[in-house]
Amino acid sequence: MLLSDSDAPRVAQALVDLGAVRIASHQPFIYTSGWASPVYVDARVLISDVALRREIMDIAARLVRPVIANRGINAIVGTESSGIAFAAWLAERLELPMLYLRKRPVGWDITAQLEGRLPADAKVLLVDDVTTDGRSKAGTVAALRRAGPVVEDVLVLLDYALYAPQAGTEAGQALSLHALATWNHLHAALLASGQLGAEQKTTLADFSASPVAWSIRHGGTGA
């Protein structure tokens, strides 16, 4: 769920200003979840811009603070790889312990995949950069839960909010997804930037109107 209607346009604008939103020229992008898409958001570029990352992480901390308080969250977990830096900056602002979750186990027992030290009665906020349909998040959350903490909340900078959540993700896992911005905000910021050509505008309008059909037409998954 979008955390704030009034802050989302600013987050989207920052990503567009940074050139983080790429538009396919010849070949579609294929997301981790298998969807084909004409856009790819490289939120990692935000980590290299000191002023914008500070601004966006200040927004994230302000918006997520009530969630932290209401849910009794006592630690922040970043996902390898893109979520780690954002989790660290957020944990610093919220004065909470931070850990990170590896994609694959390395070693044995609880420390095999989750690095850092959980507080007692751990209830954590999972942080990642982007979500499409939550497919990889479902695996991440399952792995995190196996390490012990309660996980009910996930924070992302961008939730496309275009695809139906995969079975076994949000509803099935009793997870709440919190996002700073959605594809609609990025799309609006791209249109306002004046940087799109006529063909790109048509492509993005087609994609926005029917992302699943767009994916199938371009060799991606359809479900």
Ligand SMILES: O=P(O)(O)OC[C@H]1O[C@H](OP(=O)(O)OP(=O)(O)O)[C@H](O)[C@@H]1O
């Ligand atoms: O499938 P969803 O849960 O909706 O989210 C999409 C995931 O795909 C990307 O990660 P990727 O595997 O490319 O890893 P990276 O962070 O190392 O780039 C992105 O950072 C999300 O974690």
Ligand SMILES: O=C(O)c1cc(=O)[nH]c(=O)[nH]1
């Ligand atoms: O799902 C993905 O693979 C994905 C999509 C996107 O726009 N950006 C990203 O970093 N990952």
